[in-house]
Each structure stands twice: as structure tokens, then as C-alpha cells.
Amino acid sequence: MIVVDQVGPLATIQDRGRPGWFDSGVGVAGAADRSSFQLANRLVGNPEKCAGIEVLIGGLVLRTARRCTMAVTGAPAPATVDGTPVGHTSVLELGAGQTLRLGMASTGLRSYVAVRGGIDVPPVLGSRSRDTLSGIGPRPLRSGARLPIGPVPQTLPNVDFAPVANLPTGMWTIRVMLGPRADWFVDADALFDGAWVVSTDTDRIGARLDRHDGPALRRSVSRELPTEGMALGSIQVPPSGQPVVFLADHPITGGYPVIAVVVDADVDTMAQARPGQPLRFCRAR
Template identity: 50%
Template sequence: MVRVGALATVQDLGRPGHARLGVPRSGALDAPAAALVNRLVGNAPEAAVLDTTLNGCTVRPRRAVTVAVGGAPCRVTVDGRPAAWGTAVRVPAGALLDVGPADAGVRGCLAVSGGIAVEPVLGSRSTDLLSGLGPAPLIDGTVLPLGLPAAPHGRVDVAPQPAPPRELVLRVTPGPREDWFTRAAVRTFTSRAYRVSASGNRIGLRTEGPALERAVTRELPSEGMVLGAVQVPPDGRPVVFLADHPTTGGYPGIAVVRAADLPAAAQAVPGTPVRFVAARRR
């Protein structure tokens, strides 16, 4: 790693199934983007990628590799020459691959043929910012091991990817503590507009907007929290739990976001309008 940018971590499919041990799921926030770039370079879906934030990263591979950059659209160069975004690119040994700042969205995914071969922890190579499991967040000068390529890279001109949201629409089902809020608060939650706060991270997407009033004001014992859970802290503004979320929480959960809507949440820049929409029951 020559330059890690604002935040660069190693991520794969994460560590599902360990919540009973207090271990978060973790994994790539924009999982469809990670799966696509892995496919483009011939990796298995579970291969680890580099997950970048806002201003990309710069790497210099010690052997010739095939790479693909996805997620947030950005400028890509190899030794200063423009290279394609969203498709497989060959990078010679010692060449400088630069993944530039996001033109839109927040998080980029960089896959390298063979995958990032750091030592797995509990079956995953993901960095977990909350628990500290997996490799530490990358710093300038970090040397990462690579696996051996397993299949030919994809031969497409460009692979379509969804644009980062101009408005983030999150479908929600009622949470276990919806009745801890006033009826007016529940109506406000699914009828008023919020905005993405700049204080969010891999643990949760924080929002700015109307505060939700509680009908029950006593303390809540910690209880299990799932991916996509919407907690409401004392300031009354909803927080959507993302990949590195804690497995338990002591603030009431008013709703749960559909898993299919969370990749878009990973790409929503601060200030993006947010609407919570009551999902139809199946």
C-alpha cells in the first residue's frame, strides 16, 4: 500500500453466525460491488478485497495482477495513464495503480486476482472496526499477501453498477420496540424526511432530522441487534446498524431495514435525503 486514503480495510463476506459469541458480522458494506469486482478478476465470491472510503487508495503490486475497481465511481490510473473503472485491468509488476477520489458515493472496492490472502480469523479475512478482529485498518506502507489466481478474468468492456443514491429509500419492518414510541413518532418515522449525517461509519448510518419521542422512557436492558436494525438513541435520531454493528444494544429498536437496501446506504454521502418506508408484509 502506497496510499490508504481516508480509510482502507480488507473485507470479504464477513463472519455471519457468531452473534452468540458477541462477534459482529462485518464484511464489505457494498456487498454486491465486492461480489462483482471479484467476479471480474476471476476470484471466488468469498475472496477478500480492499474496501476504500471517499478518496481511494494507491497500491504497487510486486507481481503482475489483474484488478477491478467498483463501488463508488472514480478515476483509475496505472502509472499515471487512465485505466477503466468497472472492468478487469492488467497491472504490471511494480506499476503504480491509483484509485482516485469518489466522483459520487462513498466506498470503493478493489479486487486483485487471487484475492487478499491475510490470515483468516473465525473464517473471515474482514477487518472489524468494532471488535478489532481481523487485520488492522491499513496504513501507508502495509504489505499485503496475495493468493494465486484461480480462474481467468471476466472479458467485458464494462459491468453495469447502480449509481449512488440521490435519495436513500429504506424499506423497514416494525422493530421489537416500536411500541416504546408514541404513535406520532411512529408516523413521523415513516413520513418525514431525514438526511445522512457526516458522523456515520461502518458501524452505523446516522441521520439528521425530526427527533422521535418515546412513550416508554425507562432504561432498556441490552438485547440482541441484527444487521439493519434501526436504533433510536437519546437524541431521538434514528441510527441504521451496518456491517460492524454491535450484537447487542440498549436503545430501543423501532424498525429493521430490508437487507437489500443496505448496499445503497453504504454509498449515501452526508446530506443525502433519507426516507424510511413501511414495507409490505409478505
Template identity: 65%
Template sequence: MRVALRVLAVGPLSTIQDLGRPGWFSVGVGVSGAADRRSLKLANRLVGNDEAAAGIETLLGGLELRAEAPVLLAVTGAQAAITVDGVPQGHSSVIALQPDQRLRIGMATAGLRVYVAVRGGITVEPVLGSRSRDTLAGIGPQPLAAGAEITVAPAGRLPWPNVEVAPVPAVESGVVTARVLLGPRDDWFADARVLFRDSWQVTDRADRVGVRLARPEGAAGLRRVDDRELPTEGMPLGAIQVPPSGEPVVFLADHPITGGYPVVGTVLAADVDLLAQARPGQHIRFVPSQP
């Protein structure tokens, strides 16, 4: 291991994330991991890492890093200005830093979460097999703070990156479309397909645990058939849980593993990444998917 970077600024929230810690539901621990797994995987591929290597997830931007040794980076996810010593850099590109050079990520103009991968992968002490910070359970490495040192693993056996930039689509800034499988509790609602009739607005109550949505203007929301109580049951990633208000919550990476409100449907795993990048005020349109 070697110290590759020093953190100079962290923005609203910067955490270490990999692809999470599956297999611990039986002891009450969720998977966690990157909220937008697709962006972390891309950043890792760009620098020649395994897709599951730990990187940095930063909310909105504002992250500033100084190189302590020669290092190779990639920045993906939300659309934010990237500079090295004030010189603009390409999004989703491979960036080489020499000692004392500074990488700065500005505030995102579209999307919510930016990812930084470092060649070799970030090395912090794993907890239950993962280097991810679970913000709900409070396990894993502490969020980054100014002055922190970032160490990386040796990269000698890793393949050398063979691209300079990835031509990926920009993060959606308009209406986000997400596919949903109805169930298992869609029969608890007078008309579960209300979910698909209009777009829903992301509220400011959105974090790594989940995204609370506001009902369409003038709509009644998802109305329960009766006031039965539901025994606590398991909650998967992407579950659309509906509290008594009728306004759904979509669970993201740090979601609780059980819950007592009915789940009207589940967002397909491939589309959860899209919701992880949706900003407050943005609209979500759900479309039905077949099993």
C-alpha cells in the same frame, strides 16, 4: 501465495474485507465484512473470484497501489477516478497491471466506499474464519498502511473473467430510498410511522458501525410513549435504533450485537448496501415493506 501489490497511499481509511464472520454472536463477535457487500461481490465476480474473496475497502478514495507482479484487478463502489500510470480506466472494469505500474483511485464524487478485488483473492491470516477488519471489536487484519505488501492466492483453477466492464448504475448521489420492516419495538413510540413521512439527513457521525440521521427540519423526531427502560437485546444488521434524542441510528457492518435502545424497524438487507454509500448531508427516505 505471491506478493502482487505494494501499498503506496491509503486515503482516509483502507481495510481488508470479505463477507464477514457469521456464527460467533454467542461469544460476542459480530459478522463485520464489507459495508457494501454488493460492490465487493461485483468486484470479485469481475476478476473471476468467489464472491466471498477478500478485497480492499477504501473510504472516499486516495488509495494507490503498485504492481509487484502481473495482476488483474477490478474497482467498484463509489464513483471515483481510476488511473493506471495516469491513464483513466473504466469504473467496474477489469484492469491488468504489469510490474511497476501504478493504480490510483481519486477521491469519490458520489458514494463513500470504493472496493478493489484482486484475482486470486487477498490472503491475510483469517480470524475466526474471516479476513475482515472489524473496526468496533478491533479484530482482523490491521488497516492498510503505506509500504504494506498485499499477497494473493494462486488463481490457476479460477474461471477466466469473460467481461471487460459491468454496466452497473451509478451510486446514488440524491435521495436514497430504503425499505424498512417496522418492529420489534415500534409500539414504544407515539407514532412510529413518522419514520416514513419525511426524508432524514445523514450526519457527519457515520462510520462502519452505523449512520446517525438528523430529523427533518421542524419535525419532532421519533417520540417515545414513556421513559421505560429496555433490557439489552440483540441487534441485527440494518437495525434502526432510536436513542432518547429521537434521531435514529442505522446499524452497518461493524455494529454492536446488543443494545439497550428500542429498535423501531430494520432496513432490508438488500438496502443496507445503499446506506453504506450514503455521504454526510445526503437524504434517506424510508418506505414501509411487508414481511
């Protein structure tokens, strides 16, 4: 059992999501930064299906009721155990009654906490993920919550620390493929001209972008689209001209044209882009 003593801006339980429910109008959800989530589970020796905690910026404080093996990955929020600093992307051994505290990350947006055995809350439609768009899954964490831990896996962690490259500084470059509705714009290549900046209107559903410099995205078609499917990483452009990059909890359908789609390998990077982060798009090669 783990006790939540404090929560920062937001903390949710996540796993790999709930694929296979599109025909019922339910999206996949799951961890926004999939590679960081997967690494956290690997560090503690969990199967990839185990649920962990996704932490927005930081501020989470957890207290153990028994001995636990834990790891923190993703955005590098400074971590301490009973006030002693501990390493990022490293295996942490906590005794009963010890406290793991995450400060505020200086870069990136989402950190992940894994515990050996996984967070064992009841699954909904086969997943323990919180879908913030539909409201499906366990509620966001609150102070005083008690989180059960699942059975400890038989395999043991075989590393103490995983060397991970730091998040890039300055301008980020995100690779995309144009389409499927690039022909609805006067000049779809304007997406690549100049830079964009992540707005404050950003969450697990999507990251809205403001123009930093460069030409506006102008539509050449005045009519609206029939509703069509939306993929993870789709860049949808509403009438305002402010693109929205769809993330983990994105709607499964939409009616605004999609000018391009972020390549799968860069979706995790987009999930770490905090408000104010400048970025450029480039064509995937």
C-alpha cells in the same frame, strides 16, 4: 504481492465476514456494500470468499510487484493506471511495477478493489475482514504495507466490463419494516414523515441521522430495555431521538429500542450514504 503507496481517509481488508460467532460476542463484519464487493470478485474471476480492499471515499494508491488482474467497484472513485484513466467496474490488467491510483469519489462512500487470487493475509476466526468495533482482523492499511496475493483461480474472468446503474442523486428512498419496538414510540409513523440527513457521525458501525424536516421521534415508554439482539439494518433510537442505522460492524446486542429494520436489499445502499446525504424512509411492500 501488492505494495500500498498511499491511503486516503481509511482502507480496510474485507471479505464476506465471519458468521457463526454471535455466541462469543463477535459480529459478522465483512464488506459494508456486499453487492459491490461481490461484483469486484466476479470481475476478476475470484470465488466469493476471497478478500479485497474496502476504500472510504478514495485516495488509495497501489503498486504491483507482479502482473495482476484487478477491478474497482462501488462508489465511483476515478481510477488511473500509471496516470492513464481506466474504467469503473471493468477488468484491469496491470504489469509488474504499475500503479493503480484512486481519486476521490464524487458520489457514494465506499469503493472496492479486488485482485485475482484475493488478498491473502492470515484469517482470524475464519475471516480476513477487519471489524472496526471489536478490533478483530487485519489492521487498516498504511503506506508501505505489503499485501500477499493468494493462488490464482483456475476460472478466467469472462467479462471486460459490468454495466452498473449510477448511485441515485438527490433524495434517496430506503425501505424498512416497522418493529420490533415500534410500540415504544408515540407515533412510529413519524419515521416516514419528512426527511432525514446522514450526519458526520457515520462509520462502518452505523449511520447516525439528523432530522432534515418532519416531526421528532418521541418515546412513549420511559423505562429502558433489557439488552437484546441487534440485526444488520436495525434502526435504533437513543434518547437523543437521532436514529442510528446499523451497518456491517454493528454491535450484536443493544439496549435502545429498534423502531424499524432496513430491508436487506437496501442495506448496501445505506452503506454508500455519505454525510450530508438526504433520505426518506418508506414502508416495504
